[in-house]
Amino acid sequence: MPFSDTLLFRFGIIADPQYAAIAPNAAMDRYYTNSLAKLAEAIEVFNGEELSFVMTLGDVIDGIWESFDDILPVYEKLRHENLFLLGNHDFAVPAQHLASVSARVGLPSPYYAFSCRGWRFVVLNGNEVSTSAPPEGHPYRELAAERLAALAATGAINAHRWNASLSDEQFAWLAAQLDAAGAARERVIVMNHYPVYPPNEHDMWDRERIIDLISGHDNAVAYFCGHNHVGNYGKTGGCHFVNFKGMVDTETENTFAIVEVFEGRLEIRGFGREESRTLAL
Secondary structure (H helix, E strand, C coil), X not given: CCCCCCEEEEEEEECCCCECCCCCECCCCECCCCHHHHHHHHHHHHHCCCCCCXXXXXXXXXXXXXHHHHHHHHHCCXXXXXXXXXXXHHHCCCHHHHHHHHHHCCCCCCCEEEEECCEEEXXXXXXXXXXXXXXXXXXXXXXXXXXXXXXXHCCCCCCCCCCCECCHHHHHHHHHHHHHHHHCCCEEEEECCXXXXXXXXXXXXXXXXXHHHHHCCCCEEEEEECCCCCCEEEEECCEEXXXXXXCCECCCCCEXXXXXXXXXXXXXXXXXXXXXXXXXX
């Protein structure tokens, strides 16, 4: 029996605004202050659509704590549910603020899941075991240094301090979410700041175990991320891995997307530099 072609729901995607009131980095083509206007433009488009929510895939700011005071009011103009996950630049703030970053953007917890019309969205905290996000003295900082050193010893292309990994506890939680979604006959979209596939220097340190877990669940149909600002795409194990492009990049060109969910496919409608894609399920 063919899939229904009825639109189930749609949602918005923003990746890496990375706002800060600082001079641009021309060598990296990053224009930090311009993200306020780009974000406002994206929100104007989103407000003209019927969306279930809008997700920002991390790097809301670029390490200056006060930047939240400038960019969060722009998000308040959004008429849809506004959701966040966090990236490495969100945690590049002074040490006294590290424990407060999640609360500053209103996260219910550092990682969480929710359902929408028979689909489950699993939102990861990719920064959990890293050299920057855990508060000073936290055991995850020491574990991160050990994991990074071990990965670097293998010559891995993603052995960089700007990447990170999941704790074993969060990895087990992800597995439990995938199993529970399967039991509930829900399809799953995993969302994270960091990519895991195709192989890239921006990938999670523990990319292999994440890919193996997701690929082992037929109901996991997509993995959406940011972090690698040029974007990327790959498919393995029946799951589409989409790396959305960074809003902070380029002086004038914007990038964001609307994802339309059908029973048999996902339609990504790209704006600006973001590519449009049809993802068959």
